[in-house]
Amino acid sequence: MPPRADQSTSARELATMVGPVEAVPGPRYAGLARRVRELVATGALPSGTRLPAERELAAELGASRVTVASAYRLLREQGFAVTRHGSGTVTELPETGTGWRAPSTDPAVLDLAHAAPEAVPxxxxxxxxxxxxxxxxxxxxxxxxxxxxxxxxxxxxxxxxxxxxxxxxxxxxxxxxxxxxxxxxxxxxxxxxxxxxxxxxxxxxxxxxxxxxxxxxxxxxxxxxxxxxxxxxxxxxxxxxxxxxxxxxxxxxxxxxxxxxxxxxxxxxxxxxxxxxxxxxxxxxxxxxxxxxxxxxxxxxxxxxxxxxxxxxxxxxxxxxxxxxxxxxxxxxxxxxxxxxxxxxxxxxxxxxxxxxxxDLDGILDQRRRALRERRDVLLGEVARALPDWSASRPGGGLSLWCRLPAGSSSAALSAAAAPLGLLLAEGRAFGTGHAFDDHLRLPFTLPPARLREAVALLARVDTELGSRPPAQHPLVRPATVV
CATH class of the missing domain: 3.40.640.10 (Type I PLP-dependent aspartate aminotransferase-like (Major domain))
Known part of the structure; x- marks a missing residue:
């Protein structure tokens, strides 16, 4: 069943959320569509929201009705909106394939796609x-x-x-x-x-x-x-x-x-x-x-x-x-x-x-936490040293870093380029709906410190090589199975 169109946003509310579309590169209608797409993909504009009438939004944005109509058409073509009889244009999230595969059992592979530590003694x-x-x-x-x-x-x-x-x-x-x-x-x-x-x-x-x-x-x-x-x-x-x-x-x-x-x-x-x-x-x-x-x-x-x-x-x-x-x-x-x-x-x-x-879980957890603290700090240090343009905050627990990539970088491209070199990554899009988070990469700190250093060195090499390519040559692949 499609989402019910039982909610709406006013033209003024949406114009405020969208902001100045003139700052978005490209034609104005494409910039408007991109901003609405981002709002839907991140959840700021919930799926199933009825968008305002074209004329009303055009007036709030100071744009032509053709601009808004073209943006709505582009959103429909991209799967982020649908026209429903009696309801107008309604936002929705496109279906996304994942193409998951199981974790590798090859001990030579550096697996940063899966947040899975080794067994405790x-x-x-x-x-x-x-x-x-x-x-x-x-x-x-x-x-x-x-x-x-x-x-x-x-x-x-x-x-x-x-x-x-x-x-x-x-x-x-x-x-x-x-x-x-x-x-x-x-x-x-x-x-x-x-x-x-x-x-x-x-x-x-x-x-x-x-x-x-x-x-x-x-x-x-x-x-x-x-x-x-x-x-x-x-x-x-x-x-x-x-x-x-x-x-x-x-x-x-x-x-x-x-x-x-x-x-x-x-x-x-x-x-x-x-x-x-x-x-x-x-x-x-x-x-x-x-x-x-x-x-x-x-x-x-x-x-x-x-x-x-x-x-x-x-x-x-x-x-x-x-x-x-x-x-x-x-x-x-x-x-x-x-x-x-x-x-x-x-x-x-x-x-x-x-x-x-x-x-005996309390003692087991104490041991696991000690190991994870060391590995977290090693991974943070290696990322800061080898990938200084990346941004990763220090998590207070768990098993991984959530890294924001520099502008123009693609986690899908990184994942595709790293795999043939024996480094498995889970692209950011695996963690979102509507194609979000290609500008992020999850890096688990579950491998031993030496393996983490080796993995980051290889990742930095891939990142450098991709940075020298034209963006159109970056390969895109489906996300791997993620745990």
Missing amino acids: EVLTAYQEALAALPGLTAGHGYAPGGLPELRRAIADRFTTRGLPTDPDQVVVTAGTGDATAVAVETLLQPGDRVLVEHPTYPGAIGMVGAAGGRCVPAPVDAADPDALVGAAQLVARQSSPRLAFLMPDFSNPSGARLTAAGRRRLSATLWQHGVLALVDEVTAELYLDDGPLPPFAAGLPDAATVTVGGLSKAVWGGLRIGWLRTDAALAAQLGAALGRRQLSVGVLDQLAAAILLR
Whole structure:
């Protein structure tokens, strides 16, 4: 279903948002179309907004009606607007392909496309203990719908310790955080439903929403002012009536933004008041590198207001496919039943190992944070030295830098040129809707320091070589699979 045209912007409002189009290179109609396209792509002008009549906008801009009509036509041709009978011209986001591929298993490849650290040493010991406990379960059928009781208890206890009282029947065990997100999206969305997403955001969420027939409505997120997301989300909630909101309040992927305690209280309350169910990804919530922990997003609200998903892929190892979702018991049962229709159970041996690792997770996290702090600082230093024209703020946690490229640079071109040299990158467009963020590149600091130095040296070489080419020769490729 197309987005409903149940919201509009006045000619004066849009003229103010667009600003002086004379400053945009090229014909005036093309500059106007470009500014509107940028507003839609970044979420400042929500998808589904009815644009003002051509004559009214022309008067506000001091332009001819032909200029505005030509701009609207260009927006329609580019997929950023559509004409609807009785509604005029309505903004929308074009469908974008992703062409994802799996992470490389070649140890010689420098993989900066995927934010996936190596396993912590405790993984091997946990599996050895799990194997020792396995004979106690082999007499049964081997299925554990919803999760082994001991693992669900361990997860519930972890939430309780963090300030969110939880019973085991509020927890469903899944095959990773992505699996938990997919279960929630597939179960709770109907075709045509809108989903508020941070912009930029985790590409997997964009793909899941699209696969379920939903439409992403972006709300801008900025690491320099993370609580500005609250106002942007209020606007989307009021104008677009989304069914869900996919959020990463702690070190959002890729921006690294972290909502303050006050900001998450305001945002969670706003979504609840507007009847928007928050789907909260906490996979990096405990990977804080500077300041300490903050309250869970769901704290202080009815359990049914939020579905929280998490897992061990970032804290422990991506090869341990254990994740979970947490909500009120009735919704957890519904989501657990949906999961059961897809797969009867997550592997029992993995669940046993996860329960053992959760028992010692505080010590594991201390070790992981120490390593990530060192790697973050190495990567920041190398980027500043080898790529001085790039801009990257210091994230307070998480797994990656979100770099702004110099004017005229393209992350798609960088990704394409680096791949044949054994350097994998995830272009910025993978993290946005409507072709946004080609002027950004996410750089994870999950490789060991020596490998990070090698990767940045190679990236600087590619950047220099591309800078000497005419822009038309820059190759464009589809984004790779991103984690």
